[in-house]
Structure formats: structure tokens, C-alpha cells
Amino acid sequence: MIKASFKHKTLHFKRRATTSRGSYTTRDVWYIIITSSKKDEFGIGECAPLPDLSCDDMSNYEEVLKKTCQDIEEKGNINKEMLIHYPSILFGVETAFSQFFNKNSCLFESNFTKGISGIPINGLVWMGSYEEMLSQMKEKLEKGFRCIKIKIGAIDFDEELKLISFLRKNYSPKIELRLDANGAFSFNEAIEKLKILSQFNPHSIEQPIKQGQWEEMAELCAKSPIPIALDEELIGINKEEDKIRLLKTIHPQYVVLKPTLHGAISGAVQWASLAFDYGADFWITSALESSVGLNAIAQWCGSLELKTFQGLSTGELFLDNIESPLYLKGDSLWYDVKKEVKKIIL
Numbered sequence: 001m002i003k004a005s006f007k008h009k010t011l012h013f014k015r016r017a018t019t020s021r022g023s024y025t026t027r028d029v030w031y032i033i034i035t036s037s038k039k040d041e042f043g044i045g046e047c048a049p050l051p052d053l054s055c056d057d058m059s060n061y062e063e064v065l066k067k068t069c070q071d072i073e074e075k076g077n078i079n080k081e082m083l084i085h086y087p088s089i090l091f092g093v094e095t096a097f098s099q100f101f102n103k104n105s106c107l108f109e110s111n112f113t114k115g116i117s118g119i120p121i122n123g124l125v126w127m128g129s130y131e132e133m134l135s136q137m138k139e140k141l142e143k144g145f146r147c148i149k150i151k152i153g154a155i156d157f158d159e160e161l162k163l164i165s166f167l168r169k170n171y172s173p174k175i176e177l178r179l180d181a182n183g184a185f186s187f188n189e190a191i192e193k194l195k196i197l198s199q200f201n202p203h204s205i206e207q208p209i210k211q212g213q214w215e216e217m218a219e220l221c222a223k224s225p226i227p228i229a230l231d232e233e234l235i236g237i238n239k240e241e242d243k244i245r246l247l248k249t250i251h252p253q254y255v256v257l258k259p260t261l262h263g264a265i266s267g268a269v270q271w272a273s274l275a276f277d278y279g280a281d282f283w284i285t286s287a288l289e290s291s292v293g294l295n296a297i298a299q300w301c302g303s304l305e306l307k308t309f310q311g312l313s314t315g316e317l318f319l320d321n322i323e324s325p326l327y328l329k330g331d332s333l334w335y336d337v338k339k340e341v342k343k344i345i346l
Contacts, residue, residue, distance in 0.1 A: 002076050004069035006032045006047070008062075011290055011318040018127040018154065024051075027318070029290055030065055032092040034072065034100045043100030045092030046260075046293035054261055055236035056086040064089060080266065084238045091264035095296035105295070105325070112302025118332030119302055121312045122147040122178055127154040133163055141167075145331040147176040147203075147309035153184020157193065164200045176309060177202045183210035183232055190220055198225035204254055207231045218250045229254035231285075234262045234271065243271060247278040255280055256311065258287045265300055285311030291324030298326055298333055 008030050017024040029048040035041065047065065049057040056064075068089055071079050078097060083090040098107040111117040123140030125133050125148060133150070140148060148167065152160045167177065177200060185193055185208045194208065204227045208220060211233040221228045230252045237243055255275045257268040272282050284301045286294050294315050301310055312333055315326045325339040 001036060002073060003035045004032065004072040006030050006062075006065050006069060009290075011320055013317055014319055015126070017288060017317070018151075024288065027288055027290070029293075030062070030092070031292060032065070032069070032089075032096050034096045036100075040103045041100055043096035043098070044292060045094065045096030045099075045296065046289055047089045047092035048260060048287075048289055048293060049088040050261065050287060053232070053235065054088055055238070056088050068093060084263075085236075087238065087263045087267060088260045090267070091259045091293070091296075094264050094266060095293075098296075106299070107296055108299040108303035110299070110303040110305065113299055113335050113337070115335055115337045117302075117305075118329060118334040119298060119306075119312060120147070120309050120332050121314075122149040122176075122309045123331065124311075124313075125150045127151045130155060130159045130163060134166065137163065137167060141171055141175070143331070146174070147178065147331070149178040149180060149311065151180045151182065153181045161196065164197070164202075168200050173201075178204055178206070178309075179226075180206040180231070181208045183207050185209050187213060187216045187220075191223060194220070194224045194226050202226055204229045206256055207233060211235065214246065214249045217252075221250055221252050227253035229256050231256040231258070238263055238267065240270060240274070243274050244278075247274055247280065251278065252280050255282045257282050257284050259284075259297055259300070260287045260289060260293060265296075268300075283308055283310050286313045288317065289313070290318060291315050291321045291326065295324055295326055298335070302335070 011027045011029060013025055027048065029046055032045045032047055034043040049061065051057055064086055068083065071082065078093050080090065095107060099105060106113045112119060123145030125136045137148060179197065179202050187209050190208050206229045208228060209216060217233065234255060237246055255271055257271055259265050259268045262268050262271055275282050284297065286297050294313055298312055301312065314328045315324050325336045327334055327336055
């Protein structure tokens with residue numbers, strides 16, 4: 001007989017995580033735990049909506065978790081239809097079940113989980129003052145990151161241009177530059193700013209304007225000299241017909257897939273398939289998860305054997321994280337088979 005429960009934990013960031021939408025100093029997560037009478041059947045998944053961003057960030061979150069656990073115990077499986085509008089809960093349940101049925105911490109077997117290959121990731125430069133962002137950027141480049149992602153839109157635009165110019169003048173032109181505006185630009189200013197930014201040859205820019213402006217975003221995707229990636233735009237678009245309508249309307253060059261926000265693993269797989277159908281590519285990104293959620297996303301990502309840089313965290317965001325088999329070597333995330341966590345004690 002399957003048993004399902006959950007436990008809440010508040011994690012503390014090592015440094016303030018700042019975007020154009022605000023800052024985080026703590027992160028509330030709920031770990032869903034699936035067990036049975038057999039000792040080797042155990043699964044844990046992370047449910048962690050982002051405040052003021054996730055479509056399932058709501059006051060009755062724990063009530064939905066309770067109903068989810070009851071449903072699991074009654075039926076012994078996942079009710080995806082019930083959880084379609086709760087992507088962070090579906091993500092936790094999917095990954096917990098994957099571990100439960102695999103009877104170990106390996107959710108997706110691949111060369112990554114065998115410790116044979118790593119996942120190349122970008123070095124993220126968080127928003128802050130010019131001096132803080134410059135220091136972060138130098139640190140990432142000195143560690144060997146070949147792809148730098150800079151969050152823009154919170155400080156003066158000229159200061160951001162100065163920062164990007166420093167990168168291009170002082171480091172190899174082969175460094176891949178990704179930008180993330182988190183919806184900071186207005187539509188009226190976006191094209192001009194994109195033209196200015198294009199002189200630095202960025203790979204792409206995520207979400208230049210706020211989500212929900214489909215016609216305006218479609219115009220930007222058609223006219224922008226920089227390829228545009230949709231991120232926040234995908235939040236809350238959970239049904240296949242709505243995903244198709246978005247892609248057909250906007251025609252983005254990329255979609256950024258975050259399982260916690262974009263329909264769990266199954267929803268992200270669907271987004272990836274539909275994106276290819278409509279001429280867009282994708283990469284995978286974590287969304288401030290603890291090591292439990294990050295481990296699951298990294299394993300899924302590793303199983304796809306993608307050759308491009310992914311947006312996964314290094315697992316070093318929190319002071320009070322849970323033990324993880326993930327570690328950073330150079331600019332790639334690796335899986336330490338010797339540190340597989342068979343059963344996590346919360």
C-alpha cells in the first residue's frame with residue numbers, strides 16, 4: 001500500500017537573489033514523500049512555487065497538497081488532470097514516483113547519471129549594482145564558464161551596456177552571452193534597446209517585455225535583431241491547445257523550459273515537442289529549487305544529451321540545502337554516483 005505525505009521547509013539564500021520583479025532571501029519548499037511497506041520503495045519530490053510568479057502560488061497550497069496525497073493513497077498513481085494547473089506539485093509528484101518505482105535516487109538513467117558526461121551550463125550574473133555584477137561576471141569567467149547569462153532591467157541601462165561592453169572587450173569573442181530581461185522593457189522602448197544590445201552579439205534575450213502581450217511579443221520576435229526566448233510567457237499555459245495557440249501567434253525563436261513552472265517534466269516534454277513543430281528550439285532551466293528539485297531536473301536534462309548550454313543552477317544557492325550528488329567541474333554540472341542519496345532524511 002502506497003503512503004504519501006509532505007513536509008515544509010524554509011531555505012535561506014546565501015546571497016539575495018534579485019530579478020527585475022524583486023528579491024528573494026528565503027525559499028519555501030514542500031517535499032512530497034511516497035513510501036510503502038517495502039523498505040526499498042521510497043520517493044521524494046520537491047514542490048516549490050515561486051512567489052508572485054508561479055500560476056500555483058496560492059494561499060490554499062497546502063490544502064491542495066493534502067488532497068494530492070489522499071488521492072495518491074486512494075488510487076496509487078498520479079492524477080495529472082487534477083494537477084494540470086499546479087505544475088510545481090505535479091513536478092514533485094512525478095519525480096517522487098520516478099524515484100519510488102526505480103527504487104533508487106536515479107530518476108533518468110543516462111551517461112550523466114553514470115558519471116560519464118556532464119551538462120554544460122551558463123554562469124549566471126544576478127542583478128545588483130554595477131560593481132556587484134561586474135564582480136560576479138569576472139568570477140564566473142575566471143572559473144571557466146564559456147556562457148554567461150546576465151539579468152538586465154534593474155539598474156541603469158547605460159550601466160548594463162558598460163558591463164556587457166567590458167565582457168566583449170576583455171574576454172574571448174567565443175564567450176556566449178545570454179540576456180534575461182524578466183519583462184523589464186516596455187513595448188515602446190524594446191526594439192530600440194534590442195538594436196543597441198545587438199551590437200554585442202548576444203545569443204538571445206529572454207522575455208524582453210512582460211508576459212500576456214502576445215501580439216506585441218509576436219512583433220518583437222519578427223523584428224528583433226536578437227533571437228527572443230519565452231520564459232514567463234509560458235506560465236499558466238497548461239493545456240496543449242493553448243500552447244499551440246501561443247506558439248502559432250508569437251513564433252518565438254526559443255522557449256526556456258522550467259519544469260517547476262511549466263507543467264512539470266511531462267509538461268516541459270510537451271512544450272519541447274510543440275516548440276520544434278513550430279520552428280523554435282529550447283533549453284532547460286532550474287527555478288531556484290533546492291538540491292532535490294535540481295537533481296531531478298538535471299537528471300532529465302542529462303537524459304536528453306543536449307549539446308547546448310543549459311540554465312541549471314550549481315546547487316549552491318542555499319545555506320541549508322539537502323545533500324546532493326550534483327557538483328560543478330569547470331562550467332559543467334556532474335553527477336557523483338558515489339554520493340547517490342538512497343533515502344533523504346528531512
